[in-house]
Amino acid sequence: MSWIYIQQAIPAFINGFFLTLKLATIGIIGALLLGIVVAFWLYYQVIGHHVLRLYIAVSRNTPLLIQLFFIYYGLPGIGLKIPAEQTAILGLIFLGGSYMADAFLGGLEAVPKIQVESGQVVGLSTWQLARYVIFPQGILYSLPAIGANIIFLIKETSIFTVIAIPEITNTALDLIGQNYRSNEYLLMMVVSYAIILIPLSLGLSWFERRLRRVNFSN
Amino acid sequence: MTDEIIQVRHLNKKFGDKVVLTDINLTIPKNKVTVVLGPSGSGKSTLIRTFNGLESFDSGDLEIFGQKIDPHDKKAFAVIKHEIGMVFQSYDLFPNRTVMQNITLGPLKVQKRNEKEVLGQARQLLAEVGLEKFENYYPRQLSGGQKQRVAIVRALILNPKLMLFDEVTASLDPEMVRGVLEILKQLAEQDLTMVVVTHEMNFAKQVADKVIFLDSGEIVEEQAGQKFFQEPQTKRARVFLESMSF
Numbered sequence: 001m002s003w004i005y006i007q008q009a010i011p012a013f014i015n016g017f018f019l020t021l022k023l024a025t026i027g028i029i030g031a032l033l034l035g036i037v038v039a040f041w042l043y044y045q046v047i048g049h050h051v052l053r054l055y056i057a058v059s060r061n062t063p064l065l066i067q068l069f070f071i072y073y074g075l076p077g078i079g080l081k082i083p084a085e086q087t088a089i090l091g092l093i094f095l096g097g098s099y100m101a102d103a104f105l106g107g108l109e110a111v112p113k114i115q116v117e118s119g120q121v122v123g124l125s126t127w128q129l130a131r132y133v134i135f136p137q138g139i140l141y142s143l144p145a146i147g148a149n150i151i152f153l154i155k156e157t158s159i160f161t162v163i164a165i166p167e168i169t170n171t172a173l174d175l176i177g178q179n180y181r182s183n184e185y186l187l188m189m190v191v192s193y194a195i196i197l198i199p200l201s202l203g204l205s206w207f208e209r210r211l212r213r214v215n216f217s218n
Numbered sequence: 219m220t221d222e223i224i225q226v227r228h229l230n231k232k233f234g235d236k237v238v239l240t241d242i243n244l245t246i247p248k249n250k251v252t253v254v255l256g257p258s259g260s261g262k263s264t265l266i267r268t269f270n271g272l273e274s275f276d277s278g279d280l281e282i283f284g285q286k287i288d289p290h291d292k293k294a295f296a297v298i299k300h301e302i303g304m305v306f307q308s309y310d311l312f313p314n315r316t317v318m319q320n321i322t323l324g325p326l327k328v329q330k331r332n333e334k335e336v337l338g339q340a341r342q343l344l345a346e347v348g349l350e351k352f353e354n355y356y357p358r359q360l361s362g363g364q365k366q367r368v369a370i371v372r373a374l375i376l377n378p379k380l381m382l383f384d385e386v387t388a389s390l391d392p393e394m395v396r397g398v399l400e401i402l403k404q405l406a407e408q409d410l411t412m413v414v415v416t417h418e419m420n421f422a423k424q425v426a427d428k429v430i431f432l433d434s435g436e437i438v439e440e441q442a443g444q445k446f447f448q449e450p451q452t453k454r455a456r457v458f459l460e461s462m463s464f
Contacts, residue, residue: 117272118310122324122372123300132323136314 005184009175016171017192023085023167024154024196027092031153032146034093035100040130042101043108052101059098064159067091072163088160092153099149107142108134140211147204151197158193168192223248223380223411224269229278231264231435238264239435242278246380246428249409253422253443256432257458262415265432266382269413270302271295283379300328303373304382308389309365311357311372317344318353321372329376336375343371347401363394370401381405383414387421419462423447431455 038056042049059067071094072087082090111134119133139146161170172189176182224246231239238261246252246269254262267273268280271287271294280287283301287294295302311320318340325336344350347367357365366386373381383402387395399421406412406425416422422429426443431454439446439455450456 112310114306114308114310115312118306118312120272120299121270121302121304122376123328124324125328128327132315132327133312137312140314 001183001187002181005179005181006188009171009185009188012166012171012175013168013188013192016166016168017195019165020154020157020167020192021196023088023092023160023165024157027089027157028096028150028153030089030093031096031100031149034097035102035104038097038101039104039108042105043134044126056098056101059095060102064091064095064156065162067094068159068163084160084163084165087163088157088165091160092156095156096149096153099152100146103142103145103149104138106145107138107140109138110141111137143204143208143211147201147208150204151201154196154200155193221248222246223283224413225279225281227279229268229275229280231261231268231273231275237435239268239275242437244430244437244440246411246413248411250427251406251412251414251425251443252428252430253426254413254415254430254432255422255458256438260432261435262432263384266304266384266413266415269380269382270299270304272304300324300376301379302382303376303378303380304384305366305369305373305386307385309357309362309369311365311368313357315356316353317349317355317357317360317368320357320368321375324372324376339375340371343374344368346404347371348397361394362390363397366390366394366398367401370398374405380411380413383412383416385415385417387416387418417462419459431458433458 038052040046041052068087068091071082071090072084075082115133115137116129119129124132157167158169160167161173164170166174168189172185175185179185222245224244226242226244229239229242230237242265254266256262264273268275269282274289276289280289283298285298311317312323315323318337321340321344322333322336325331325339326333341350341353344353347370349364349367349371352360352364352368357368360368366389370386386402387398390398395418399418402412402414402421403425414422414425423443426446429439429441429443429446430437431439431441431446431450431452433454439450439452441451446455447459450459
């Protein structure tokens with residue numbers, strides 16, 4: 001283990017770290033929004049919900065690697081050329097959207113029927129019921145799964161290396177290829193992911209516990 | 219306007235193959251307390267849930283406030299639903315909202331009333347049920363009886379023309395029951411139109427202007443309150459009253 005290689009690689013890893021963080025953040029926000037829309041669509045069985053079931057099946061049962069290849073190398077065949085970073089974000093939204101939709105849907109369906117009826121008898125419209133009763137309670141039931149999905153999606157960003165995005169994994173592999181110092185760069189890669197994931201994981205657990213304590217039980 | 223707030227004619231309902239209501243004919247008089255009695259599983263709750271659209275029905279006629287309800291029209295109750303208050307057995311306050319937020323959600327978001335006026339009425343109603351100090355509490359911080367009183371206030375603040383009570387004391391500890399029943403008695407004295415499903419026979423006897431006795435989804439007896447308790451006309455009702463031994 002040579003300290004000098006680690007020192008020299010720090011700027012590259014910082015860039016990779018922030019790029020990973022940026023792509024993950026945008027992708028996860030997109031996945032959350034897509035997930036909420038899909039979950040409500042399925043919850044209310046709005047017309048077209050069968051198509052969304054198909055989307056979930058395709059998204060969950062194909063690897064992100066293949067999804068990225070399809071977007072990055074496949075779509076230009078029909079004239080749609082999407083730059084690498086946007087491909088990465090789209091891939092993460094496509095994959096994460098289905099996982100988030102399942103998590104949200106599970107939460108919405110866990111809200112007791114009598115809560116919905118309580119909202120109906122005070123006259124709430126479907127939209128008001130969703131906003132004031134079903135969503136705020138459903139999200140609490142969904143939180144553990146949403147937290148797990150966020151961690152999962154951040155780890156999936158390591159696959160972006162296949163479309164040459166200089167995120168953390170790509171940075172490590174690139175430097176190993178240049179300098180043949182596996183131990184140093186693999187260690188830096190692990191540390192970089194740990195800096196993101198361990199506090200996030202602890203923070204999500206804390207947040208989940210706190211919200212449950214505040215809001216659950218009638 | 220007739221003196222009947224609800225008229226039901228030949229109403230039938232099934233859950234799958236199971237018949238739950240058979241040829242129901244009844245009227246609910248205005249400004250009176252109608253008590254629905256019957257053994258468990260006789261269709262009492264299902265019956266009153268058809269009065270506010272929580273349950274649809276398969277055939278027959280239902281007229282509420284003079285408006286005929288189409289059982290297949292999901293929006294049939296859209297115009298009148300906030301004129302019908304309901305309190306459930308398990309109170310079911312919204313756990314993510316404070317007492318005040320539970321109470322004011324309907325008047326502010328559905329009826330679009332003035333916030334100051336709504337808050338004033340909410341505080342007055344809370345004081346009437348002895349909960350004026352609890353407006354910022356969450357449901358989990360209240361006892362069962364307190365939650366049920368909040369649920370009653372949440373329904374009353376909509377100024378309903380009709381109140382439905384579905385076994386509102388069934389989940390409460392015995393010492394909580396009295397407080398809730400006292401509130402219901404006060405409401406009865408205010409000439410609010412009420413339909414009450416209950417197993418509290420003493421209470422029913424005190425407040426009922428009219429009794430509807432159901433068994434196996436059929437109305438066995440529909441009778442003036444005192445007459446039902448003193449001279450039930452059917453053997454089934456007599457057996458039921460004896461079994462309740464109040």
